[in-house]
Amino acid sequence: MAATIRDVAKHAGVSFKTVSRVLNGEATVRPATRQRVLDAMGTLDYTPHHTARQMRTRRSNTIGFISDEIATSPFAVDIVKGAQLEAWQHGMLLLVVNTERDGQHEADAIATLLERRVEGIVYAAMFHRSVEPNDRLRQVPAVLIDCFEPNGRYHAVVPDEEQGGHLATRTLIDHGHRRIGFVNLDPVASAAASAGRLSGYRRALAEAGLPFDPELVRHATTAPDQGYTLTAALLDLEDRPTALFCGNDRMAAGAYCAIYERGLRIPTDVAVIGYDDQEEIAAYLMPALTTIALPHQAMGRWGVQRLLELVAADDEPPTVAAPLRLTCPLVRRDSV
Amino acid sequence: MAATIRDVAKHAGVSFKTVSRVLNGEATVRPATRQRVLDAMGTLDYTPHHTARQMRTRRSNTIGFISDEIATSPFAVDIVKGAQLEAWQHGMLLLVVNTERDGQHEADAIATLLERRVEGIVYAAMFHRSVEPNDRLRQVPAVLIDCFEPNGRYHAVVPDEEQGGHLATRTLIDHGHRRIGFVNLDPVASAAASAGRLSGYRRALAEAGLPFDPELVRHATTAPDQGYTLTAALLDLEDRPTALFCGNDRMAAGAYCAIYERGLRIPTDVAVIGYDDQEEIAAYLMPALTTIALPHQAMGRWGVQRLLELVAADDEPPTVAAPLRLTCPLVRRDSV
Known part of the structure; x- marks a missing residue:
């Protein structure tokens, strides 16, 4: 028989109300007490949203979609699109809320979605990163998209960065x-x-019997000049590279400027491969940019699919698998 | 006293059900009959959503957001953001639905939103254009964003293209x-x-006493190579331009390639100004691109604001003003 909130309270030696406060993510619970409650939940295999689901009297056919900051990464809007398409196919609508990466906004957003009796929540980051969602998210089935929780509390889907870095490098090696x-x-x-792609880059070099030269690897800051500046530095090396793997298509646009400025041609003198497949950049450069795509729409679809499975399941499996990694495919254009 | 659906039926000489079919946008009504019903509505000043509003038993605190194709113009996602921020401030949530510019999808989307008892709908296009929304949209207060209905049936907000074209050209003239x-x-x-900006371009030239030379104006197709190709043609003129106004930042990226390829410098040899302020392109080019911003977020906010006014108003004004034109501001970077 499934553990109840009262079992958890008894096991942790606290009141029903305290467990409820922990589930609601209230700040009034002392950290030690909170930890005791979470430990008790773990021991008893207590799944909070099971209770929450029973409390719901009828299906709302609505899913919450929380995202951190659509605005600064508009290309990731394909996550929303994938989620919408999948939800739509199942007769569900998305309630979309933006948190602007603000903790209080996030708590409010989750509370509002719960009031609207959403059947589950997908929580999307606009770039692949570690997140620690507000505990209230555990009150309904939830799936993370393009992010992961370091303690593995949630089902999650992310891009396979290592595979993408390997594919980019391998593509350049295959061109000589x-x-x-x-x-x-x-x-x-x-x-x-950054770490996943570097590891893919190194594996591709090793597989081809090529040495790893640390001088050829430059780490950007988030400043927008970095594609230009770091490419310029690489091209000014005595033994300059004949090909360039750029961490995103935006930096590739800056790299083009540095390459052209030196009177070099793409891809004859320097081949360039990007990352993201941000079509509004990649297709408009000349030559059009070959790049590795992020599986945004696929992640959005998978997230909602998985969420609907969790909603439908009577018993959620107590263990959560490692994040699912989706393949980043090659998009061939003319720069390699 | 406000006209009812029965008054309309009587005046048009049709059944109540036929009026209802017209309001529902059903295809089974013959065009001539439909026109008679619409004429009767016009004569009687009938506002369909007044009835629909009375039918609602309670406030849903939800607004529908219908957009045509977020996916292909991700930069316009700021419209969604502006709408969300404004809705949030009024304790309203957005139900976001994408129609992919498909008529059947759109009809379904509106029907679904009405079922959810949204209090109103904002209908956003991802670039400034003329639209003819499904008639069902008239059942609730509705506002158009970044688009307009040619017969002026809806309140609408669009960018002031003429002012933006003038500002871009004037900025270049001011630099000599x-x-x-x-x-x-x-x-x-x-x-x-296209038409609005050309008219602004011509006005700025005329104000500065400069001749209009049709050879200097090139009209792009939607193909992504056009920024590069048309810039190359302009630079190969005997009396080449010293400055370039590009219809969007994507084409400006292609223009940079053509300029650099000829060994020319930006802005010393050729100044460039873009349009859209698509930051992911404009900030990453070297030099960073000076451009004219589209007021996406402001349009999103204004649309929801206006919508909430219409929702709150007991009597909607029977006449709709011309679309509100919002200013497109200059974003100074380093390419002029």
């Missing part, structure tokens, strides 16, 4: 390149993507 | 340029923006 510059993303701000 | 190339948007696909 031996010295491949890599303008990687900021290793702090974009830790997951 | 006398021969200003203009790579304009497709005159069919982007009719509103």
Whole structure:
């Protein structure tokens, strides 16, 4: 028999109300007490949203969609689109709320969605990163998109950065390149993507028997000049690279400026491969940019699919698998 | 006293059910009959949503947001953001639905939103154009964003393209340029923006006493190579322009490639100004692109504001003003 909120209270030696406060993410619970309650939930395999679901009297056919900051990463809007298409196919509507990466906004957003009796919530980040959602999110089935919770409390889907970095590098190697510059993303701000792709880059080099030359790898900050500036530095090396892997298509646009400024041609003198498949950039550069796509729409669809499975399931499996990694495909244009 | 649906039926000489069919946008009504019903509504000053509003038993605190195609113009996502911020401030949530510019999708979307008892609907296009929304939209208060209905049936907000074209050209003139190339948007696909900006371009030239040289104006198709190709043609003129006004920032990225390829410098040899302020392109080019911003977020906010006024008003004014035109501001970076 499934554990109830009262079982949890008894096991943790606290009142029913305290457990409820923890579930509601209220700040009034002392950290030690909160931890005791969460431990008791773990021991008893208590799934909070089971209770919440029973409390609901009827289906709302509505799913909440919480995103951190659509505005600063508009290209990731395909996540919303994928989620909408999938929801629509199941007769569900999305209630979309933006948190602007503000903790209080997020708590309010979740509370509002719960009041509207959403059947579940997808929680999307606009770039691949670690998140710690407000505990209230546990009151309904929830799935994370393009982000993950470090303790594995939620089902999650993310891009396979290692595979993407490998594919980009392998594509350049297949075109005969031996010295491949890599303008990687900021290793702090974009830790997951930066580390995964670097590891894919190294694996592709190793598989081809090519040496890893640290001088060819530059880590960008988040400043917009970095594609230009770091490419300029790579091209001014005595033994300059003949190919360039850019951490995103925006930086590739800056890289084009540095390459052209030196009177070099793309791809004859320097081949360029980007990342993201931000079509509004990639297709408009000349030559059009070959790049690795982020599976935004697929992640949006998968997130809602998985969420609807969780909503339909009577018993959610107590363990959550590692984030599902979706393949980042190659989009061939003319720059390699 | 306000006209009822029965008054309309009587005046048009049709059944109550036929009027209802027209309001529901059903295809089963013959065009001539439909016209008679619409004429009767006009004569009697009948406002369909008044009835619909009375039918609602309680406030839903929800607004519908219908958009045509977020996916292909992700930069316009700021419209959604502006709408969300404004709705949020009034304790309202947005139900966001995408129609993919498909008539059946649109009819379904409106029907679904009405079932959810939304208090009103904002209908947003992802670029400035003429639209003819499904008649069902008239059942609740509705406001158009970044689009307009040619017969003026709806309140609408659009960018002031003429002012933006004038500001772009004037900015280049103020920097001493006398021969200003203009790579304009497709005159069919982007009719509103293309015509408005050309008219602003001409006014700025005339005000400065500069001749209008048709050879300097090129009209793009929607193909992504056009920024590059048309700029190349302008630069290969015997008396080449010293400055370039590009119809959007995407085409400006292609223009940079053509300029650099010829060994020319920006802005020393050729100044460039874009349109849209698509930051993910404009900030990443080197030099960063000076451009004219589209007031996406402001349009989103205004649309919801106006909608909430219409929802609150007992009597909607029977006449609808011309679309409100919002100013497109200059965003100074380093390319002029």
